Amino acid sequence: MSVRELIILGTAAQVPTRERNHNGYFLRWDAEGILFDPGEGTQRQMTFAEVPASAITHLALTHFHGDHCLGLPGVIQRLSLDKTSHPVHAYFPASGECFFNAMSHASMFQNVVQIESQPIREPGILFQNEAFTISTAKLDHRVDCWGYRIEEPESRSICMDQLQKYNLQGPKIGELKRLGQITLDDGQIIRVEDVSIRRPGQSFAFVMDTRPCENALMLAQNVDIFITEATYLDAETDQAHEYMHMTARQAAILAKESGAKKLILSHFSRRYSNVSEHLQQAREVFPNTFAAHDLDHFELPRRIRFS
Numbered sequence: 179m180s181v182r183e184l185i186i187l188g189t190a191a192q193v194p195t196r197e198r199n200h201n202g203y204f205l206r207w208d209a210e211g212i213l214f215d216p217g218e219g220t221q222r223q224m225t226f227a228e229v230p231a232s233a234i235t236h237l238a239l240t241h242f243h244g245d246h247c248l249g250l251p252g253v254i255q256r257l258s259l260d261k262t263s264h265p266v267h268a269y270f271p272a273s274g275e276c277f278f279n280a281m282s283h284a285s286m287f288q289n290v291v292q293i294e295s296q297p298i299r300e301p302g303i304l305f306q307n308e309a310f311t312i313s314t315a316k317l318d319h320r321v322d323c324w325g326y327r328i329e330e331p332e333s334r335s336i337c338m339d340q341l342q343k344y345n346l347q348g349p350k351i352g353e354l355k356r357l358g359q360i361t362l363d364d365g366q367i368i369r370v371e372d373v374s375i376r377r378p379g380q381s382f383a384f385v386m387d388t389r390p391c392e393n394a395l396m397l398a399q400n401v402d403i404f405i406t407e408a409t410y411l412d413a414e415t416d417q418a419h420e421y422m423h424m425t426a427r428q429a430a431i432l433a434k435e436s437g438a439k440k441l442i443l444s445h446f447s448r449r450y451s452n453v454s455e456h457l458q459q460a461r462e463v464f465p466n467t468f469a470a471h472d473l474d475h476f477e478l479p480r481r482i483r484f485s
């Protein structure tokens with residue numbers, strides 16, 4: 179059975195707290211798994227969340243501030259320890275390649291995992307297969323910082339009543355799917371579009387550490403889940419601007435303007451012992467907002483099936 183869910187491994191900005199680990203987010207997408215921004219302690223959080231290292235097929239870093247990457251040495255060594263047999267694709271800003279390389283070889287270990295590094299130098303598509311496309315765009319932070327969008331290709335769902343209408347059964351259906359069209363005995367041509375409907379792919383956006391910006395809006399366009407930072411509250415709007423972060427309200431405005439379906443807030447400053455105000459201020463703008471806690475799971479909404 180296919181499983182698509184976002185698992186929150188950590189939600190703390192800058193420093194971990196008693197309740198919040200440094201950042202860390204695992205997106206399970208059927209057989210693929212993307213680990214975003216592994217901060218300190220990510221390896222242990224994965225154990226709590228029951229995510230084995232071997233589930234990681236992609237590593238995606240927004241930037242090289244410690245709260246977004248200091249878990250990398252442990253995760254990379256764990257991939258080797260567990261003898262992960264598949265290659266792991268790694269995306270990160272090219273300007274931080276020296277940090278990525280240093281953390282990949284931070285201490286002695288038997289290195290058997292194949293890391294396929296893809297330093298980001300320009301926006302666009304980083305990876306594409308039948309499961310999804312991973313694309314990136316630059317954000318607006320104090321250091322080089324890039325957001326990600328994951329998008330499944332659109333497909334079509336066959337409608338049973340349409341098949342019955344044309345009396346299509348068994349091998350004929352297979353032929354229609356394979357060839358895209360079929361000719362009936364009476365000469366009538368049936369195209370796959372005649373017996374199916376569009377089935378939009380699922381999508382997801384990951385945006386951390388940025389001021390509100392056009393690229394964040396673009397990455398989040400119509401996504402099922404948009405997870406982003408909400409470091410501050412309304413009262414610190416000036417501070418958010420100065421440090422190139424966002425308030426919860428600004429995150430909600432992005433979600434609303436982008437047409438995202440669900441907003442998840444994370445990356446909270448340690449000054450807040452609870453985040454009910456973040457939630458309240460965001461929900462005034464975008465009601466379908468949730469505040470992430472460590473080890474939360476968020477399922478991608480099921481797509482409607484027609485056959």
Ligand SMILES: [Zn+2]
Binds near residue numbers: 192243246
């Ligand atoms: Zn941060």
